[in-house]
Amino acid sequence: xxxxxxxxxxxxxxxxxxxxxxxxxxxxxxxxxxxxxxxxxxxxxxxxxxxxxxxxxxxxxxxxxxxxxxxxxxxxxxxxxxxxxxxxxxxxxxxxxxxxxxxxxxxxxxxxxxxxxxxxxxxxxxxxxxxxxxxxxxxxxxxxxxxxxxxxxxxxxxxxxxxxxxxxxxxxxxxxxxxxxxxxxxxxxxxxxxxxxxxxxxxxxxxxxxxxxxxxxxxxxxxxxxxxxxxxxxxxxxxxxxxxxxxxxxxxxxxxxxxxxxxxxxxxxxxxxxxxxxxxxxxxxxxxxxxxxxxxxxxxxxxxxxxxxxxxxxxxxxxxxxxxxxxxxxxxxxxxxxxxxxxxxxxxxxxxxxxxxxxxxxxxxxxxxxxxxxxxxxxxxxxxxxxxxxxxxxxxxxxxxxxxxxxxxxxxxxxxxxxxxxxxxxxxxxxxxxxxxxxxxxxxxxxxxxxxxxxxxxxxxxxxxxxxxxxxxxxxxxxxxxxxxxxxxxxxxxxxxxxxxxxxxxxxxxxxxxxxxxxxxxxxxxxxxxxxxxxxxxxxxxxxxxxxxxxxxxxxxxxxxxxxxxxxxxxxxxxxxxxxxxxxxxxxxxxxxxxxxxxxxxxxxx
Numbered sequence: 126x127x128x129x130x131x132x133x134x135x136x137x138x139x140x141x142x143x144x145x146x147x148x149x150x151x152x153x154x155x156x157x158x159x160x161x162x163x164x165x166x167x168x169x170x171x172x173x174x175x176x177x178x179x180x181x182x183x184x185x186x187x188x189x190x191x192x193x194x195x196x197x198x199x200x201x202x203x204x205x206x207x208x209x210x211x212x213x214x215x216x217x218x219x220x221x222x223x224x225x226x227x228x229x230x231x232x233x234x235x236x237x238x239x240x241x242x243x244x245x246x247x248x249x250x251x252x253x254x255x256x257x258x259x260x261x262x263x264x265x266x267x268x269x270x271x272x273x274x275x276x277x278x279x280x281x282x283x284x285x286x287x288x289x290x291x292x293x294x295x296x297x298x299x300x301x302x303x304x305x306x307x308x309x310x311x312x313x314x315x316x317x318x319x320x321x322x323x324x325x326x327x328x329x330x331x332x333x334x335x336x337x338x339x340x341x342x343x344x345x346x347x348x349x350x351x352x353x354x355x356x357x358x359x360x361x362x363x364x365x366x367x368x369x370x371x372x373x374x375x376x377x378x379x380x381x382x383x384x385x386x387x388x389x390x391x392x393x394x395x396x397x398x399x400x401x402x403x404x405x406x407x408x409x410x411x412x413x414x415x416x417x418x419x420x421x422x423x424x425x426x427x428x429x430x431x432x433x434x435x436x437x438x439x440x441x442x443x444x445x446x447x448x449x450x451x452x453x454x455x456x457x458x459x460x461x462x463x464x465x466x467x468x469x470x471x472x473x474x475x476x477x478x479x480x481x482x483x484x485x486x487x488x489x490x491x492x493x494x495x496x497x498x499x500x501x502x503x504x505x506x507x508x509x510x511x512x513x514x515x516x517x518x519x520x521x522x523x524x525x526x527x528x529x530x531x532x533x534x535x536x537x538x539x540x541x542x543x544x545x546x547x548x549x550x551x552x553x554x555x556x557x558x559x560x561x562x563x564x565x566x567x568x569x570x571x572x573x574x575x576x577x578x579x580x581x582x583x584x585x586x587x588x589x590x591x592x593x594x595x596x597x598x599x600x601x602x603x604x605x606x607x608x609x610x611x612x613x614x615x616x617x618x619x620x621x622x623x624x625x626x627x628x629x630x631x632x633x634x635x636x637x638x639x640x641x642x643x644x645x646x647x648x649x650x651x652x653x654x655x656x657x658x659x660x661x662x663x664x665x666x667x668x669x670x671x672x673x674x675x676x677x678x679x680x681x682x683x684x685x686x687x688x689x690x691x692x693x694x695x696x697x698x699x700x701x702x703x704x705x706x707x708x709x710x711x712x713x714x715x716x717x718x719x720x721x722x723x724x725x726x727x728x729x730x731x
Contacts, residue, residue, distance in 0.1 A: 133161045136168060136175055138265045148254070148265055149175065232264050237275035241728045244707040245269045246714065276727060277720045284727050289358050291330055295320035297687040299366045300332075301383070301695035302352060304345070304373035305702045311709045312337045312345065313725065314374070316352050317696035319507070321686040325673040329507050329696070332356060334725035336708065336718050349374050366687050367561055371695040380552065384514050385504045385694040389450040391548035392497055396453070398544050401537040405486060406453045409460050411477045412467065413441050422474070429466045439463050454494045457487045482535075489528075489538040493545070496524045496621050503621075504693040511691040512569035512668070514562050518553045519576050520624040525549065557581055560588055564688040568681075570662045570671045575629050586653065592684045593649055622664075629661065652680065701729050 137145045137154075144153050145164055149172050154163050168176040236257075240247075247253050248269050257266055292298065299319045306312045316333040333356055337348050353368075370376070372386040381387060396402060416423040423441070430436045439462050460467065464484055471478055479487075500517045503509055528542040556562040557577075566572050567585045574582050656678060662671055672678065672685050705725055712721050 131161050132178075133164050133168070135262060135265065136172070137164055138267060146268075147171075229264065232261065233267070233272070234275055234280070236266075237272040237280065238731070240272055240276065241724060241731060242704075242707070245273065245711050245716070248272070273716070273720060277723045280727055281723045284730055285357055288330060288332060288730065291320075291328060292318070292332075292358055292360060292364075294322055295328060295690075296323070296364070296683065297321070297366045297690050298360060298364050299369065299690045299692060300353070301369040301371075301692055302349070302374040303371045303695045303698040304349065305698035306373070307702060307709070310338055311712075313698045313702040313705070314348055314352060315696070315698045315701070315729070316356070319690050319692050321669065321690050323682075323686075325669040325686070327508055327669065331696075331726060331729040332358060334701070334722050334729055336712065336721040336725055338712070338718070346377070367691050369692055369695045371697070374695075381695075383695040384511075384553075385501050387552045388497060388501060388504075388549075391545060391552050392494070393450065394548050395541055395545040399537065399541045402486070402490065402541060405479075405483055406457060408477050408479060408483075409453075409457050409487075412460060412479070413456060415476060416441055422470075425474075426463070426466055426470055429469050430463065433469065434465055436466070451494070451498060454491065454498075458491045461487045461491065486535055486537050489532050489535055490541065493525070493528050493532075493538060493542050496521055496624075497545075499619060499621050505697065507692065507696060509693045510565055510569070510689045511562050511693050512565040512572060512689060514553075514693055515556050515566045515576050516572050516625060516628075517621065518549065518556060519628065520621050522546065522549060523624050523628065524620060558584075560584075561688070561691055564588055564592070564684070565691055568685050568688050569668045570659075571664045571666070571668055572629075573657065573661055575661065589653060589681075589684070590649060592687075593680065625664065629664075649680070652678065656681075701725065704728075 136148055138148060140146045140153060143155060146153050147164075147167060152167070152171075154167055165176070248266065254266055257264060297320060301317045301319070302315070303317070304312055304314045314335040314337055315331055317329065317331050319327070319329050321327055333352060335348055335352065337345065352374075367382075369382040371383040372381040372390070375381040380390070416426060427438045430438045439459065441459060441463070460479075461484065464479075467476070467479070470476060500521055503513065503517065525542050525546040529539055529546065532538045532542060563577075563581060563585050566576065567574060567589070574585070577585065662668070668689065672682065678685075705728065708716070708721050708724055708728075712718065
């Protein structure tokens with residue numbers, strides 16, 4: 126029968142066959158005789174409190190030996206107990222029986238997964254060691270490299286296998302690339318994938334993450350260039366529908382494919398060309414800095430808000446970093462909400478003065494920007510497809526034209542809205558000629574042809590016929606089910622929603638007549654004519670569920686999944702980067718960029 130393991134192993138783990146490491150002070154001790162005497166002696170001299178727990182066990186063993194054996198020298202039993210060559214629990218795993226092996230393997234992985242959100246430095250912190258020992262006295266904490274290997278070998282291998290299964294599940298893949306830089310030259314480069322499975326479920330996952338610390342632009346460019354060719358998972362070219370690149374990963378000299386980044390460029394250029402608005406933002410920044418540098422001033426401002434004006438106190442603290450694309454507009458918006466309190470404060474103390482016409486410009490600027498911010502929130506949602514780009518650009522164009530007309534009393538804001546409209550026309554002129562956007566819009570039953578000219582209707586008709594020939598859809602009938610409505614919390618107060626609803630309503634009759642050009646004896650053309658004749662669904666109904674329920678169009682399912690898989694924007698790396706500061710800290714402490722990248726990939730998909 127298997128000998129009972131020595132309880133000394135609760136304080137040591139096996140570093141090599143002949144070396145054991147103390148879990149308390151991390152010193153190494155030779156075990157050439159494979160006994161535990163030297164380990165006990167170390168506890169006795171360096172960790173007397175822990176040794177006492179062993180001493181109690183030894184006293185019990187001595188009593189048992191004396192009671193159950195013939196009379197012999199008093200020290201014989203004790204010597205046998207101390208000098209016996211105990212089976213090494215790490216020699217065949219962690220412990221002898223299968224239950225212990227499974228238990229400790231699970232503990233090892235659970236603890237390793239914790240380091241997706243925590244620095245590896247935690248392993249050496251006394252409080253953490255004490256906490257783990259209190260939870261599970263039998264568990265021995267291993268060195269950092271042990272848990273790093275679990276993550277970067279076992280878990281990473283499993284995640285890669287799951288990603289390959291996801292890729293195999295999808296007939297079409299839409300890829301997106303994103304690069305986010307931190308303040309210390311550290312960056313996160315990522316490759317994401319979107320697709321729609323045959324049961325019309327939307328799938329999104331990250332195929333690759335790369336933690337980079339580029340010393341020059343050329344190094345970053347090399348990382349971007351090798352992002353897709355360096356994939357561990359083979360992706361057939363015929364499966365890839367499109368690649369959506371953000372501004373940082375776009376081909377040098379070209380505009381980003383990401384709609385969010387294009388619109389940000391429009392806003393940035395419009396603001397840079399408006400000197401009055403730039404000067405006004407400088408004034409606002411000085412006011413914010415005044416209250417940020419003096420608690421007494423800020424407290425007095427709150428007193429004016431609460432006691433004199435009877436208002437709910439507003440915060441001047443920024444919701445977003447200063448380098449964010451809309452930080453200046455958000456700052457001006459916060460100040461406008463505190464206009465009365467700031468004006469009263471300025472009458473009593475020395476403060477940069479904002480005049481009435483400037484307050485008016487701030488208010489009107491916020492009204493111009495509100496639809497832009499709303500559209501970017503919509504496009505940034507991972508579930509938003511390219512089908513929303515043409516409709517939302519049309520709605521924003523309509524909104525800006527209205528602003529140019531309505532805000533003519535303010536030369537500053539009228540000029541800003543006009544420049545923003547010009548930028549929009551330039552940066553998004555391609556969408557009505559890009560099959561990726563035109564087909565996605567047409568195949569979205571919420572929009573169909575509502576935003577097309579006659580030329581664009583003919584273009585999409587020919588492309589649908591071509592695509593159905595090239596990518597025949599599966600004819601598997603899906604079970605009938607009710608269309609799912611998507612909740613829309615912004616419906617009542619959204620300017621963009623109102624404009625879209627109005628455009629879709631007024632455009633119904635003309636678009637209905639335009640569909641007669643599809644009339645033909647051809648089976649496919651008849652099917653398209655039927656699709657065009659059906660009323661558009663409400664905008665808060667999930668278009669994928671609509672297709673799933675309408676099995677009469679199953680011949681179109683293949684191209685529907687293909688074109689609606691394209692996202693409106695690249696998947697931003699910003700969130701993952703900010704949640705992973707500890708990984709970059711561990712890189713400075715010796716974690717290799719390769720293993721850091723693997724940990725980021727696991728974290729992004731876990």
